[in-house]
Amino acid sequence: AKRRGSNTFQWFSPDLDLDTQQQITLRAQLQEAIQTHQFEVFYQPIVSRNGAVVAVEALLRWNHPERGYVSPADFIPLAERTGQIVAMGHWVLEQACKDAARLREAGIAQVSVNFSPMQFYRDDFIESVAKLVAKYKIQPNQLMAEITENVLLRDSASALKMMADLRDLGLEIALDDFGTGFASLSYLNVIPAQKLKIDRCFVQNIESNTRNAAITRGVLTMAAELGISAVAEGVETEAERDYLTRYACDYMQGYLFCRPQPINKLLAWLDHK
Ligand code: C2E
Numbered sequence: 001a002k003r004r005g006s007n008t009f010q011w012f013s014p015d016l017d018l019d020t021q022q023q024i025t026l027r028a029q030l031q032e033a034i035q036t037h038q039f040e041v042f043y044q045p046i047v048s049r050n051g052a053v054v055a056v057e058a059l060l061r062w063n064h065p066e067r068g069y070v071s072p073a074d075f076i077p078l079a080e081r082t083g084q085i086v087a088m089g090h091w092v093l094e095q096a097c098k099d100a101a102r103l104r105e106a107g108i109a110q111v112s113v114n115f116s117p118m119q120f121y122r123d124d125f126i127e128s129v130a131k132l133v134a135k136y137k138i139q140p141n142q143l144m145a146e147i148t149e150n151v152l153l154r155d156s157a158s159a160l161k162m163m164a165d166l167r168d169l170g171l172e173i174a175l176d177d178f179g180t181g182f183a184s185l186s187y188l189n190v191i192p193a194q195k196l197k198i199d200r201c202f203v204q205n206i207e208s209n210t211r212n213a214a215i216t217r218g219v220l221t222m223a224a225e226l227g228i229s230a231v232a233e234g235v236e237t238e239a240e241r242d243y244l245t246r247y248a249c250d251y252m253q254g255y256l257f258c259r260p261q262p263i264n265k266l267l268a269w270l271d272h273k
Pocket residue numbers: 044058059060071072073076085088089092114115116176177200233234235236253254255256260
């Protein structure tokens with residue numbers, strides 16, 4: 001990112017090349033955002049093969065007073081390093097629990113929430129999830145925890161224990177961004193996942209990109225044989241949808257169906273569908 005003054009910066013790049021001063025500024029702004037409620041949760045539909053909206057994914061949005069909506073890609077990497085993601089992640093989960101009843105009334109059985117690896121390394125993690133489930137009286141299987149294989153990088157034994165505890169609590173687990181990280185396929189044998197999300201990079205132009213098509217078909221076959229359902233992410237075109245339908249992909253998510261929206265807009269969209 002380029003500097004524009006002592007305490008502002010542009011948002012066009014991820015945090016990777018922010019200098020120290022910029023990181024300190026962003027960190028302080030995130031703290032303020034947490035305290036002054038600048039965060040919102042948007043929901044994006046996940047559709048089944050017959051087009052029904054069966055689930056939504058909760059996605060964090062930072063509605064900055066001057067910059068407007070800031071993409072999570074621009075602040076989550078830093079929030080993960082500073083640990084601020086723990087408070088942010090808890091807040092997103094609480095919103096999702098609050099909204100779960102309204103979503104259920106609208107026929108949406110499940111809400112997916114992204115869990116950062118950082119959250120898994122807190123001793124009170126499971127307890128904090130259990131408290132929210134109890135507080136909002138939701139059925140635990142209404143919640144789907146989206147995790148990436150990065151969760152195994154630091155302390156895989158304790159992360160796996162947390163996942164087993166989440167399953168015992170009744171939550172479901174989805175492997176997010178499947179195939180983009182550094183873990184070996186053996187983690188499929190240890191993570192108790194019900195869903196696998198095929199990253200957008202493999203879905204793009206799948207009807208004409210033969211390499212993407214080969215990878216995605218392979219993943220679909222593997223998931224089916226392992227008894228894990230597959231979600232294709234980032235479906236933007238009818239050609240992509242048709243190809244994925246042809247190869248029996250269970251679920252799809254992407255701008256073709258609907259962009260992430262605030263809950264009221266999402267419910268209005270569902271009404272007019
Ligand atoms: P993700 O979990 O892979 O979420 C999917 C991202 O793809 C979202 O970006 C969504 O808006 C975007 N997307 C959906 N359909 C399409 C499409 O058809 N085309 C394109 N180009 N993009 C599409 P978003 O909301 O900007 O989030 C980016 C990432 O930030 C997420 O990737 C996730 O890793 C992270 N994130 C978002 N919310 C949270 C959160 O509450 N907690 C944590 N730990 N991470 C979050």
